Amino acid sequence: MAKTAEILAIGTELLTPQRTDTNSLAVTEHLNLLGVEVVAKHIIGDDRDRLTQAIRESVARSNIVILIGGLGPTEDDLTREAAAGALGLNLKLSLEQESILISRFRQINRPMAKNNIKQAYLLEGAEAMPNPNGSAPGQFLSTDRGALAMLPGPPREMKPMLVNELVPRLRHVIPPQVIRVRSFRITGIGESDLDTLIAPVYTRYTNPVTTVLSSPGDLFVFLRAQAETEQRADDLLREVGNAIAELLGDKVYSTNPDEPLEAVIGCLLRKHHATVATAESCTGGLIAGRLTERGGSSDFFVAGYVTYSAAQKQQVLGVPASLIQKHTAVSEPVAAAMAEGARRLSGATYALSATGYAGPDGGTEYDPVGAVYLGIATPTETRVIRVRYGADRYRVRTLATQASLDLLRKTLLKL
């Protein structure tokens, strides 16, 4: 019979009208990949008695119980104590965890608050799961029916621990299944257009299961096939995956689910021993921020110029004043001159530029809020594209940044 799991998301803030648990989505995804069905999720506040009762009930009902949050050092972080109470186990100070905590605080050069020592206590019989991104270790306990695990609440701590520590341990307590996955990361197309394009393929299959996720300017298609043999699962994936890949063409920028657009660009630039600079107006530094997001970006990123005023465009990038007067700062010739100026000033192989109306104010009849000119200067030519988005400032800036990066990617692909 299939194994069942329950997830408890812990924290009074998750019971406010403003916040909801989202950590359980990633946990569910990985449990499903292991063939485990999530049968209930519970969101419980920082109340020791309620939490103890909820853990006791979940452990009695389901094979796998995952507790998320409440592992911090403060008074209202009660997950360890509640789990101990629910299972009738003691919490014991781990000298190893204590010394990890002490050296962590020494490393960041801050005194360790007295209450942090709580984080070095483990359930009797539990194994600590290391947390390279925070002070709270996770915990993993094998039980008669399966396992109980505790993960920290901050997503940046929870996700790596889920993938690197919890999933490998769960594999030992769950009978093996053959599951194979294939991913596509996509840009340059909207979510409904994508679905219109590929739904005729994927809706014909229930295995693999196809999931489409979207964030502004960035789409993700995920196929998950399940079969008795690896061969069969791969065959299913190939059939559906190849059909989708053909429909999407160069809109797919990566088939590695963990590789964002800036990483793809970094690889392409390194491969061609090329460098890049940026000249930004409405995106205000976000294109440079993306290009430098990953370690080692000094290999290919030379410089960024955020020239917000017309005077700066002239003075720093050498955009002729007459060009701005004639065409306004938001125009194709100015975007071209910005890119060329940034390329000249930095000595980079390529330069990207962005000038537009991010809103909420500004814009003209022809170029309303949401219109952006994106330029690229290369060793042989300068090109400018015009894009137009809705009127939400955050979306305009995010989408323009992504489109600018994609302009560079497509240029590099043509080499």
Place this chain on the structure above:
Amino acid sequence: MAKTAEILAIGTELLTPQRTDTNSLAVTEHLNLLGVEVVAKHIIGDDRDRLTQAIRESVARSNIVILIGGLGPTEDDLTREAAAGALGLNLKLSLEQESILISRFRQINRPMAKNNIKQAYLLEGAEAMPNPNGSAPGQFLSTDRGALAMLPGPPREMKPMLVNELVPRLRHVIPPQVIRVRSFRITGIGESDLDTLIAPVYTRYTNPVTTVLSSPGDLFVFLRAQAETEQRADDLLREVGNAIAELLGDKVYSTNPDEPLEAVIGCLLRKHHATVATAESCTGGLIAGRLTERGGSSDFFVAGYVTYSAAQKQQVLGVPASLIQKHTAVSEPVAAAMAEGARRLSGATYALSATGYAGPDGGTEYDPVGAVYLGIATPTETRVIRVRYGADRYRVRTLATQASLDLLRKTLLKL
């Protein structure tokens, strides 16, 4: 004593990796406005036994139990049956609801499927709540301890029923309460240090309830007081809030929950008719990105220079090559020269600079990965602070950006 509520969101689709319950946020908001605290939320699939058990447990624990979803006409819509089982009540056909259903289908000119008649069955003693936007009526049952209600799952049916039907009925079973809130947005202190500082105050009170939320470099303290009169709620807030405000001093950058640090800085710069520019290395444009996040930032943001290479620091910002040779690019004198160069070049009143080791590679014995120099050049002086964070690149960049903005805020506050 305060009334408590639990919310059950029902439906197997809410247990997938792609979907989560969000209906409970609106329900929570309205319950809180009535002075009812939501103490747990449960997400349960379309499984009759599990659902029956979950309803039984919630009814035994809490005054108000709200069931959302599972009121449709299909086989897997089991909320009515599970509620009847949990409470030991029968479901009875309501002739009135039957005739409403029949006329609804006649009105939309579609035949009524046979299984739709399920939707005309009410719990013994329950009142139907009309649904102008769908075929499933809601149900409301007064209980000894409070009430049990069922709402349909589609948000466009659920929300009007919540506001127009459920809230007025709940008012009859809940004694009136006044709720008042107070917020603090805080930077320049870690979460555990904050808690060590203010826990001695807030743990003495269960009313107001104090919640601490954190994201990198940004903390949020939220107080919520509940009393019979506005006066009394305000008194409670004042007592705890003022004590917390005194402990935190200028670490509080706003008491408006919707005002991020860049908005506070924008106000201060406008007030002093001042402008700002940035010179960034390890933060790669993120400081400029934050300063330009909100509309109208061209009022105060002049320019940003992302000088990633030593050559760019010299060429664009005029940092002397000898200074970099003598002290390295990550040093106090270079941070000072970057800020001064950006101020000179842009003509801005203030300039911020950042140079450091964001990692994962680089660093020296004295300045390892995570060490960052943050400079500010003002009309009268140039100052540099050195900060040091852990070794995670994302955190180093985010925390350094926040600390740089806070350096500007504190400088502006002293005017």
